[in-house]
Amino acid sequence: MPTVKSVETILLDHPDAGRDHLIPILQEIQESEGFLSQESITKVGQALAMPSSKIFGVATFFNMFRFQAKGKYHVMVCRGTACHVKGSGRSLDMVTKALKVQPGETTRDKMFSLEVVACMGACGLAPVVNINGQFYAKVSPMKLQRIIEECREKEQVHANA
Numbered sequence: 001m002p003t004v005k006s007v008e009t010i011l012l013d014h015p016d017a018g019r020d021h022l023i024p025i026l027q028e029i030q031e032s033e034g035f036l037s038q039e040s041i042t043k044v045g046q047a048l049a050m051p052s053s054k055i056f057g058v059a060t061f062f063n064m065f066r067f068q069a070k071g072k073y074h075v076m077v078c079r080g081t082a083c084h085v086k087g088s089g090r091s092l093d094m095v096t097k098a099l100k101v102q103p104g105e106t107t108r109d110k111m112f113s114l115e116v117v118a119c120m121g122a123c124g125l126a127p128v129v130n131i132n133g134q135f136y137a138k139v140s141p142m143k144l145q146r147i148i149e150e151c152r153e154k155e156q157v158h159a160n161a
């Protein structure tokens with residue numbers, strides 16, 4: 001679990017920060033809060049004397065940053081070489097359609113968020129999907145659909161309990 005630091009504390013840790021500190025600061029905020037909110041971006045902009053729009057523009061260039069809070073189930077689809085060769089792209093297509101989100105986004109009900117990652121270090125199990133820290137091996141689109149449905153069913157059981 002990462003330590004939760006406020007944006008103010010992170011900015012205080014970078015007292016004479018200039019524009020070249022932008023990426024490390026954004027990384028720390030995302031590590032602490034899980035994503036970059038509009039409010040955090042505004043605070044960074046004030047501290048670095050940069051317009052929020054510019055910061056947003058820079059951050060969107062790097063696909064490591066997300067701008068929405070993660071969902072209850074955070075789905076990471078590996079698109080590293082081994083997983084790509086074994087067809088992870090088809091699972092990614094399926095899951096974007098099934099959840100109606102693009103990588104970096106969270107479903108409206110905040111249940112699922114989607115992220116595309118490079119190699120997760122489990123190439124022998126390719127194609128790999130990781131949900132909330134749990135690895136799923138040799139994931140086909142059909143298998144991923146089943147896993148997503150199981151998550152939904154689990155939630156329904158909780159809701160009806």
Ligand code: FES
Binds near residue numbers: 128
């Ligand atoms: S490429 Fe997917 S785990 Fe290595």
